Amino acid sequence: MLNKRLPQDLAGWLMLVSDAEIPILRQTVRRLDKARQQVERVNGRDITDIVLQDPLLAVRVVAFIQSVGSKHLRSDITNIASAVMMLGVEPFFRTFEKPLAIESMLSQQPQALLGMLQVVLRAQRASRYAHEWAFARHDMNVEEVALAALLHDLAEILLWCFAPELAMEIRSLLHADRNLRSASVQQQVLGFPLADLQLALCEVWHLPALLTTLMDDGNGQLPRVQNVKLAVNLARHSVDGWTDAAIPDDFAAIEKLLHISRETLLARLQLPPELLPGLMSGPAAGRSASPNRLA
Known part of the structure; x- marks a missing residue:
């Protein structure tokens, strides 16, 4: 196929x-x-x-x-x-x-199927976070925010579907050098960043302008876009555990958006008790590209 x-x-x-x-x-x-x-x-x-x-x-x-x-x-x-x-x-x-x-399309490529399912898992987690935080912010339409988070990395999912070899190449390059920017690697392999494909698909499919705005990180000054982006970031950084160096920065930004303490945030995330001491006092660190991130 x-x-x-x-x-x-x-x-x-x-x-x-x-x-x-x-x-x-x-x-x-x-x-x-x-x-x-x-x-x-x-x-x-x-x-x-x-x-x-x-x-x-x-x-x-x-x-x-x-x-x-x-x-x-x-x-x-x-x-x-x-x-x-x-x-x-x-x-x-x-x-x-x-x-x-x-699963039928990728039946002969189990590694590609696994890669795609990992991105879907991230999207599901991001949507859940976005929904919860939008509700806490008394957003005027919580479902819009949750849907935008669910679709935020759609272009990456579609790349796994239609060009799994290229998706695996991008992932390998990011694994090999954690300092590489995802958009730069995508430009190198595809000739353009996946964010450009995402926005172009929104236009071709005539998706509502509001939904497109919420998915576009370029509108990061808007609180609703921040809600989506922070949910996507935390889902991406935590998909393999809670030790990613970017997570303390994620927490700080989420606390600022929701006007809550670290203790309250961790309680809402319902993390295992044994993780809480390290996450409560963990110092902020520079963001690093998670190895499973393409977009």
Whole structure:
């Protein structure tokens, strides 16, 4: 299923990804099949819960909504619950019938599948953090912030899907030299940083401007964007444990955003008790690129 003749520039990648069928997680396929079998007992909240565990399905749902209905109505659909409500339960199942599972695409490349699943795990964790912090900040639409965090590293996930060899090359280079900047390595391997592909896909899929703004780190002066970015950072730095040198800086920024103490933050994160002494007093340190980070 993988395209071996890969594009050489951003425009080519944009065409490849935007024209392809976006796969979803096999677990999501199974959950959808189970829900479809009892459709008379399934409601919009049940479907939303399934979609929000899978960034690949989430972007498919949002992109599909942008292709139907009026321009004014589309601009108001900035979270999955609203999208599902607009579609309706039975039309949703008809629209997303027999989706392709990413595990099938990468069945012959177990290391690539593992790399992709690690990024999905990060995205799920980032979305959860973003949701919790947005709620604590009394954000006007918590679900928007959570969705933006879930989709923040979508281009990286798609790279693992459609060009796993290149994704593994980027990861290897970052492993070999922790001082390298991810964007620089992506530029070297792909010819552009993944953030550029991410924003270009948002435009091609006509994703709501608000959602695109929340995913764009260039808007970091906005508290809601800070919420998303800090959730993404902490998820990335903690995915392999809580010893990354960047975590103290993450904590300090989160405490500033939420106006809480280190003790309160650690309590909210619900970390194992044995980790707390070191994290309570750990000195701030310079950020280092986590080896599993591509974006």
